[in-house]
Amino acid sequence: MLTPTITHVIFDMDGLLLDTERIYTLLSGKILERYGKKFDWPLQAKMMGKRTMESAQICVNESGLAGILSPETFVKEREGMLQELLPTCSLLPGVERLVNHLHAKGIPMCVATASCTSHFLLKTQNHSKIFKMMHHVVKGDDPEVKQGKPAPDIFLAALRRFEGIVEASNCLVFEDAPYGMIAAKDAGMLAVMVPGPRPDVSYHEGADQVISSLLEFSPQNWGLPPFQD
Ligand SMILES: O=P(O)(O)OC[C@H](O)CO
Ligand SMILES: [Mg+2]
Numbered sequence: 001m002l003t004p005t006i007t008h009v010i011f012d013m014d015g016l017l018l019d020t021e022r023i024y025t026l027l028s029g030k031i032l033e034r035y036g037k038k039f040d041w042p043l044q045a046k047m048m049g050k051r052t053m054e055s056a057q058i059c060v061n062e063s064g065l066a067g068i069l070s071p072e073t074f075v076k077e078r079e080g081m082l083q084e085l086l087p088t089c090s091l092l093p094g095v096e097r098l099v100n101h102l103h104a105k106g107i108p109m110c111v112a113t114a115s116c117t118s119h120f121l122l123k124t125q126n127h128s129k130i131f132k133m134m135h136h137v138v139k140g141d142d143p144e145v146k147q148g149k150p151a152p153d154i155f156l157a158a159l160r161r162f163e164g165i166v167e168a169s170n171c172l173v174f175e176d177a178p179y180g181m182i183a184a185k186d187a188g189m190l191a192v193m194v195p196g197p198r199p200d201v202s203y204h205e206g207a208d209q210v211i212s213s214l215l216e217f218s219p220q221n222w223g224l225p226p227f228q229d
Helices: 021-034 041-047 052-062 071-088 095-104 117-124 128-132 153-160 178-186
Strands: 008-011 109-112 136-138 171-175 190-193
Touching: 008 153, 021 041, 021 071, 041 052, 052 071, 071 117, 095 109, 095 128, 109 153, 117 128, 136 153, 153 171, 153 178, 171 178, 178 190
Parallel strands: 008 109, 008 171, 109 136, 171 190
Antiparallel strands: none
C-alpha cells in the first residue's frame, strides 16, 4: 500500500484523548439503575460521540423510559455528578507522547469533540499543556456544527479552521466511537480507530486502521515524522 501523505491531524477527545467515557458509563448506569434499567455497551456505542441532548434522548428511548424519564431530567440528574467527576479525568495512554511529538515536528493538530463548551472546560482544566498545542478546538455547541456525529459537519469545520487550503485526504482523524468513524470517513479523511477495551470488531467498520492505544501508533506509516525514541 502507498504511504499516505498526512499533513494535518484531528483528534476526537472523549474516549480518545481523555478517559471520560468511563465517567459517562458510570453515571448513565447510576441513573438508569434508579429506573430499574441496565446501561450496556450496545447502548453506549449509540451514545458515544453524540452531543448532550442527542445522547440523552437515545439513552431514554433505547432504555424504554420514554414518557417516564425525560432527556432533560436525565441531563439534570447527571450534571451535578459530571461537574464533580469530569475534572478528575486522565489522559489516555500514548496521548502525551504523540501530541508532544507532532507539535515538536510542526504538524498542525486540532480537536473535534461533541462535548459542549462547559464540559470541555471541566475535562481539560488539568490538561492545558496538551490542549495548548492544538491549533483550534471545534466543540459540539459550535454554531458551524449543524448536525453532530455521525454527520461530517464537525470534521469539515475543523478542516476549514487550519491555516491555508488543506485537503481532507491529507487529514488523519483519531476516533474511539463508531459514529465518529462514520463522520470522519464521510468527511473524506483517513481515520485511525482506538476503540478502547471492547472486543466487538463489528464496531470498527470503516476504520483505515484499528489500534488498541495511541502507544501502538507508527507515524511513519502515514507519512508523518517517526518517533525518535
Ligand atoms: O468523543 P467526543 O469527544 O466527540 O465526545 C463524546 C461525548 O461528549 C461523550 O460521548
Ligand atoms: Mg470519542
